[in-house]
Structure formats: C-alpha cells, structure tokens
Amino acid sequence: MSFTYFIKGFVSCFRMTKGIFSHSTNRFNKPGIYWIWFILFHSIFVFTSVSQEHRQGLDTVFSFKPGQGQNNGQSPEYYPKNIFGLPTKTATEYIPASSPDDMLSLGLGGEIIVGFINYSIVDGDGPDFTVFENAFINPANNKIFAEPAKIAVSEDGINYFEFPFDSLTLQGCAGTKPTYGSKDTFNPSESGGNAFDLKDLGLSRINFIKITDICEKVLNNKNHPFYDAIITGFDLDAIVGLHLSPKVKGVNEEKSNENEQSLICNNGIININLQTETEQNLLKVYNTLGMEVFSRTLKNLDIVSLKNLPEGMYLVYLSTPRFKLLKKVIL
C-alpha cells in the first residue's frame, strides 16, 4: 500500500509542479502559492504513509509449550533464532526447509506465542501477516503434505481471537501452503505460506500471535483428506508482519510506572503488593527460550520465591484485572 501511495503522490506532485510552471508569468501569483501548499501537504502525507509502514520477520517469543513426538530445532543452539527473520530462501514446493537451523517443530499439540518487540501488527490493505511452515507437494501423489496449526491473535496477551478454520479442508489453518523462498517474502500472492487478515476478525491492532498445532485432528482420522501416517506436527519457519506500526505507548505509560511498584524482585524473591483484593491475579515466569517455568495465582499481598530456578534472565508476567505487567529479572 505504501508504494502505491508513493507513486500516486509522486504523480500528483509532478502534475501540480506543472501547474506552477504554467503560471510562470507571475511566480508569486495566488494559484502558484496554492499549488506549493498542496505539494507540501501532499509530500508530508506521502512521507507519513511511507514511514508508518514497516515490514519484518518475528523477533520475539512470549511463550513456548512443546508438544509430543517431535523436537526438531527446539534446542538452544537453534531456537529461537530459527523462527526469527525471514523464511528459508531455498524452500520450494518440492524441496521444503527441514534443517533445525531454519525450523522449529512445535510437536503434536504444541503451542507458541510470538510477536515483535517494538511493533504491533495493524489492519492494512489485504493480509497483515504470513505464516511460513514447510508444507510441500508430495511427488508420489501430487498432494500437499500439510501439518496444520490454528492461529489466534490478541492485543493484550489475555483475550485471544481465533481465525476460523475447517478441520477437514484445513481452510483457515497455517501449514497448508508451501514456501517459495526465492520470491518476494512480503508479497503473499507469490511468497507462499498462509496469509492472515485482521479484517476477517474485525481487529485493528494485535501484539500476540498464538500458533497451536492441530495435527491430531488429521492423524486420528484415517479418512481425513490430508491423512499421512508420518505427520509429526507443525514446523514453524517464519512469520512476517506485512503491516506493522510502532507499539502504542504514552497514555498508558504513567500508569505502568505506577504499576511497576506492584512487583519488586530482590535476590530471587518477588514481593507482590496489589491494591485490589481479587482471585484473578496471576504470575507467570518464562525463561529466555519462552518456556513457562513457573505459574501461580496471587493474593493481594504475596511473596513468591524463584530461588529454585537456575541462575539467568527471566521474564515475569503479572496479570491482574486492573493491569498487566511484564518485567525482566535476573536471578
């Protein structure tokens, strides 16, 4: 969309410039000034349109719960590097990516939540993000070998909205279309992969993408059109955001500073001090691989010890009905 704006803007500016020269008998006559203002305004509009649009591959994992049966690419030497950035350049419909350097296997029933550190995905023209798996065409029967997952998205990390899917046709799932790695990654009509449009869910902005493997729906039904005994679960290569916008900060920032004081961590001991008494306060701790290593509901005033966790960096996520807080702690 930004490129279209750019071209339209350029053409309009060119036409308007011609307008100025046609009034060249008096450079400062009213129509000339009028056109200059228009050109300035239009240029700012074009610049804003271009600068607001950003596209890139994943750079953040919020959580990962591996499933059963397959752990390819899950060890720290490969993951999470293997799902960040762009899809595998060498992938085609007959030779899919398969190296652990390139892919993370979720395993049967596995779930991963991912996103971008500085950007939200916003609803722009057409699809807003594309999920790349390693689906391929099986030359033996000319059928797609698919390992499907369902996709849900969320703005706050609590309330998720699932893209509707059909468990027989796999319409609406990710993991059903091969990757064309040599094509333009940011053009869903040639890149392959499964593209998703926030408009289909009526959402304008999201920060979390949840991918949940649903291969058992296929494996448990030998009459399923995509049945194949060697299915072992969804393999994530990459996700690219096609319409990204800087995360909204500002208004909520003051509040979050105030909320920072609700969770203080010292030497592996977390002190919780919440203003409201409720049963719905939840604390989760994730390691740097995005794996949940601790989870507990909290009282208004509470103390949690993380001393039994190995030394290192962790993400502590506090969820209350009033606010959510994510903090990095080092043990």
Ligand SMILES: [Ca+2]
């Ligand atoms: Ca869209």
Ligand SMILES: [Ca+2]
């Ligand atoms: Ca990859």
